[in-house]
Amino acid sequence: MKKIAVEPKSGRFESLEAAVVAGGGIIASIEEADALVWADPAVPHELPSVLERARAVEWVALPFAGIEPYVPYLDTERLWTCAKGVYAAPVAEHVLALGLAGLRGLATFTRATSWPAQQGTNLIGGKVVVFGAGGITASLLGLLEPFGCHVTVVRRTATPVAGAHRTVALADRLEVLGDADLVVLALALTDETRGVIGPAELEAMAPHAWLVNVARGGHVQTDALTAALADGAIGGAALDVTDPEPLPDGHPLWTEPRAIITPHVGNTHEMGIPLLAAHIEGNVRRFIAGDVLDGHVDPAAGY
Amino acid sequence: MKKIAVEPKSGRFESLEAAVVAGGGIIASIEEADALVWADPAVPHELPSVLERARAVEWVALPFAGIEPYVPYLDTERLWTCAKGVYAAPVAEHVLALGLAGLRGLATFTRATSWPAQQGTNLIGGKVVVFGAGGITASLLGLLEPFGCHVTVVRRTATPVAGAHRTVALADRLEVLGDADLVVLALALTDETRGVIGPAELEAMAPHAWLVNVARGGHVQTDALTAALADGAIGGAALDVTDPEPLPDGHPLWTEPRAIITPHVGNTHEMGIPLLAAHIEGNVRRFIAGDVLDGHVDPAAGY
Numbered sequence: 157m158k159k160i161a162v163e164p165k166s167g168r169f170e171s172l173e174a175a176v177v178a179g180g181g182i183i184a185s186i187e188e189a190d191a192l193v194w195a196d197p198a199v200p201h202e203l204p205s206v207l208e209r210a211r212a213v214e215w216v217a218l219p220f221a222g223i224e225p226y227v228p229y230l231d232t233e234r235l236w237t238c239a240k241g242v243y244a245a246p247v248a249e250h251v252l253a254l255g256l257a258g259l260r261g262l263a264t265f266t267r268a269t270s271w272p273a274q275q276g277t278n279l280i281g282g283k284v285v286v287f288g289a290g291g292i293t294a295s296l297l298g299l300l301e302p303f304g305c306h307v308t309v310v311r312r313t314a315t316p317v318a319g320a321h322r323t324v325a326l327a328d329r330l331e332v333l334g335d336a337d338l339v340v341l342a343l344a345l346t347d348e349t350r351g352v353i354g355p356a357e358l359e360a361m362a363p364h365a366w367l368v369n370v371a372r373g374g375h376v377q378t379d380a381l382t383a384a385l386a387d388g389a390i391g392g393a394a395l396d397v398t399d400p401e402p403l404p405d406g407h408p409l410w411t412e413p414r415a416i417i418t419p420h421v422g423n424t425h426e427m428g429i430p431l432l433a434a435h436i437e438g439n440v441r442r443f444i445a446g447d448v449l450d451g452h453v454d455p456a457a458g459y
Numbered sequence: 460m461k462k463i464a465v466e467p468k469s470g471r472f473e474s475l476e477a478a479v480v481a482g483g484g485i486i487a488s489i490e491e492a493d494a495l496v497w498a499d500p501a502v503p504h505e506l507p508s509v510l511e512r513a514r515a516v517e518w519v520a521l522p523f524a525g526i527e528p529y530v531p532y533l534d535t536e537r538l539w540t541c542a543k544g545v546y547a548a549p550v551a552e553h554v555l556a557l558g559l560a561g562l563r564g565l566a567t568f569t570r571a572t573s574w575p576a577q578q579g580t581n582l583i584g585g586k587v588v589v590f591g592a593g594g595i596t597a598s599l600l601g602l603l604e605p606f607g608c609h610v611t612v613v614r615r616t617a618t619p620v621a622g623a624h625r626t627v628a629l630a631d632r633l634e635v636l637g638d639a640d641l642v643v644l645a646l647a648l649t650d651e652t653r654g655v656i657g658p659a660e661l662e663a664m665a666p667h668a669w670l671v672n673v674a675r676g677g678h679v680q681t682d683a684l685t686a687a688l689a690d691g692a693i694g695g696a697a698l699d700v701t702d703p704e705p706l707p708d709g710h711p712l713w714t715e716p717r718a719i720i721t722p723h724v725g726n727t728h729e730m731g732i733p734l735l736a737a738h739i740e741g742n743v744r745r746f747i748a749g750d751v752l753d754g755h756v757d758p759a760a761g762y
Contacts, residue, residue, distance in 0.1 A: 246581050249606075253559035257569075260556045265721045266569040269713040271705035276724045280548050281733065302601045303552075402574035410572045418568045421579045430584065 158444050159184030160191045161213075163206050167196025168219065168429055175433035179440025191215040191443060193436055200225035215443055219432055223453065230455035237451040240459075242435045244291030247342070247370050247422035251292070252299050254394035254416060255279060255338045258366035263392055263416050277337060277364060277391075279303055285310060285336040287329075287352065288343030288371065289317045296342065308332050312348070326352070333360040338368065345372040353377065358384040364391045370422045373399030378409075385414045396422050461747050462487030463494045464516075466509050470499025471522065471732055478736035482743025494518040494746060496739055503528035518746055522735055526756065533758035540754040543762070545738045547594030550645070550673050550725035554595070555602050557697035557719060558582060558641045561669035566695055566719050580640060580667060580694075582606055588613060588639040590632075590655065591646030591674065592620045599645065611635050615651070629655070636663040641671065648675040656680065661687040667694045673725045676702030681712075688717045699725050 160181040162173045172195050173183055186192060186209045194203060197219050203226065207213065215235040218226055223238045230236055257263065259282075261275040280303050286293050289311040297319040300307060309320040310332065316323045324332055326348065333339060339361060343349055353367065354377040361367070367390060369376055378399050384390055392414035401420065409415045439449050453459065463484040465476045475498050476486055489495060489512045497506060500523050510516065510532070518538040521529055526541045533539055560566065562585075564578040583606050589596050592614040600622040603610060612623040613635065619626045627635055629651065636642060642664060646652055656670065657680040664670070670693060672679055681702050687693055695717035705722065712718045742752050756762065 245583050249559065249581060249583050250563060250579075252555075253563045253565065256552065256556035257560050257565055260553060261721070261724065262556065262560055262565065262719065263569060266560075266566060266719055268720070270708050272722050274722055274724050274727050276553075276727055276730065278549050278552060278730050278733075280552050281737070298605045301605060405573050416565065416569055417571070418564070419575050419577055421564065421577050424577050424579055427579065427581050430581075434584070 157182055158190045158440070159188050159212075160193060160440060161186040161189035161210075162193045162195050164196050164199060164202055167198065168432065169195040171429055171433045172219075172436055175436040176440050178433075179437040180444050181440040186210050186213070189213055191217070191440075193217045193440075194219055200229070203229050215449065217436060217439060218453070223459065227458040230453065230458070232455050235449060236453040236455060237439060237449045238453050238459075239432055239435055240451050241291045241294075242431050242451070243423045243428055244295045245431065246424075246427045247292045248295035248299055250396060250418070250422040251296050251340050251342065251368055251370050254368045254370075254396065254418070255284075255340065255366060257416060258368065258392045258394050259337065263394075263414060267413070279305065279338065281305065282337040283335050284308070284338045284340065285332055286320075286340040286342060287311075287326075287349075287375075288341070289315075289323070290342065290344070292342040292370065293317070294319070296340065308335070311343070330356060330360050333357055334362060336362065336365050338366055341367070341369040341371045341375050343371050343375070345374050350374050351377045353381070355380045355384075358389060361390045363389065366391045367393040368395075369393070370396045373397040373401045382408050382412070385409075385412050388414070390414075392416070394418070396420055460485055461493045461743070462491050463496060463743060464489040464492035464513075465496045465498050467499050467502060467505055470501065471735065472498040474732055474736045475522075475739055478739040479743050481736075482740040483747050484743040489513050489516070492516055494520065494743075496520045497522055503532070506532050518752065520739060520742060521756070526762065530761040533756065533761070535758050538752060539756040539758060540742060540752045541756050541762075542735055542738055543754050544594045544597070545734050545754070546726045546731055547598045548734065549727075549730045550595045551598035551602055553699060553721070553725040554599050554643050554645065554671055554673050557671045557673075557699065557721070558587075558643065558669060560719060561671070561695045561697050562640065566697075566717060570716070582608065582641065584608065585640040586638050587611070587641045587643065588635055589623075589643040589645060590614075590629075590652075590678075591644070592618075592626075593645065593647070595645040595673065596620070597622070599643065611638070614646070633659060633663050636660055637665060639665065639668050641669055644670070644672040644674045644678050646674050646678070648677050653677050654680045656684070658683045658687075661692060664693045666692065669694045670696040671698075672696070673699045676700040676704045685711050685715070688712075688715050691717070693717075695719070697721070699723055 218238040259277045308322040309317040314325040394416040521541040611625040612620040617628040697719040
């Protein structure tokens with residue numbers, strides 16, 4: 157049996173204690189515990205004083221994907237895990253929600269007040285181009301698997317991505333965009349990727365294709381997109397992130413029939429709690445069984 | 460090599476000839492052909508005169524799922540196939556599009572003209588109750604597989620459905636509805652299932668749950684649903700079929716913030732053509748290889 161402390165008694169404390177119990181662990185004080193599940197991402201500075209009271213803690217579970225505030229406290233005597241990858245799944249689900257909504261005419265249908273004409277394109281058997289090769293893309297490839305889509309990943313270099321049918325370098329993006337029914341932005345915002353979707357990329361896209369952005373608003377040149385939508389140059393755009401963000405009142409995208417705007421809800425706080433709990437439950441089960449833990453942190457690398 | 464005739468020279472003739480060639484078949488006249496792909500669902504009565512000219516046809520491929528008009532012409536000397544199950548996939552995709560749209564707030568977001576408050580529930584890890592155990596449900600179970608949902612199927616009898624976590628009889632529906640994040644109607648309309656969603660069923664549903672109907676409008680008691688939505692008794696309803704259908708101008712569902720109406724687009728004519736072509740291509744490949752064909756028809760049973 158393994159004794160596990162959940163500290164501090166704030167944050168997501170209750171759902172994480174339940175997750176520890178569900179995983180087979182016994183809730184214990186930090187003094188007696190074999191492991192510590194850190195419950196409140198808002199108070200990293202309290203971690204050292206809690207760990208000082210620990211006598212047998214072999215494993216510390218951190219609740220966030222990015223653990224920058226905890227890096228000063230990492231050590232090599234214990235195992236450290238974080239929730240990397242855990243929050244990618246809801247964002248990938250939002251990509252699918254937005255992509256299906258776009259291709260199947262929901263931008264038009266949801267605003268109709270009279271029986272509208274039929275429209276719609278299947279995603280099943282379609283062609284998808286995804287920018288980015290991180291956790292969101294990995295989750296999305298899993299969700300897309302039963303759709304039998306042909307998936308191209310665009311990333312900085314052309315190093316192949318597992319599960320994709322084709323991987324091309326960012327510099328070659330214009331060569332693959334014309335092929336897509338759905339173009340998804342799920343990449344990091346860097347100097348190299350800022351404004352990566354501009355007039356040339358929009359012109360390369362097929363007239364029925366939808367653009368979905370769940371990355372950062374700055375990836376898309378908003379004025380070029382607004383013009384392309386007004387011209388009917390692409391099927392439409394579904395944006396969970398915008399530039400500027402929030403999109404100001406009166407912006408033409410609010411009334412553009414080919415646009416869907418969602419308020420940065422790929423992963424909301426409420427969506428994250430059960431996912432974090434499932435991650436902790438699984439890791440508690442692995443800790444008890446002596447298996448390798450998910451989300452292992454390398455203290456030297458700091459991630 | 461196998462010679463295949465595509466007749467008559469109307470209907471979906473061109474895309475089906477291309478599918479035969481893609482599957483490795485050689486296009487031939489009906490007199491020389493080893494198989495016949497029937498291209499025009501509108502003219503079943505022309506089939507006998509075409510078959511009279513056939514000398515070596517071992518297999519006849521019919522283009523529809525329901526083959527009632529062809530039943531008088533079936534024989535036991537040849538293999539007969541139809542497109543059963545082929546058109547279920549787009550409808551299942553529409554279920555997912557509508558379910559995700561509902562749970563993730565798109566009914567609200569698509570109508571906003573100012574940055575809205577966050578909302579949304581994950582389908583990943585959620586609970587789904589599906590009425591019906593036919594082709595649409597089978598396809599939907601496949602699409603839902605990577606979501607890790609707990610799926611309950613409600614059908615006439617409680618005979619277990621492959622891929623579902625639980626199967627219950629229609630008479631016990633009130634016992635499982637309260638559990639669902641998403642309730643899907645994908646069943647046949649019979650005297651037993653007409654109005655199957657009424658005041659008691661809507662009251663049993665969770666306040667955040669969405670109802671998706673891709674079956675027939677008559678499954679839902681429209682007035683009860685309209686009242687439940689106005690009261691906020693359920694999360695919302697996404698209807699691809701309505702009663703009456705089309706939904707008349709001025710109906711309160713057109714302006715109900717918790718409703719999404721789509722104009723019977725689960726499977727449009729345009730969506731069906733490539734799916735039928737893929738079905739024919741696959742069966743031509745199997746015919747050449749001597750494998751069992753998809754969509755086998757039992758001439759005695761007539762389906």
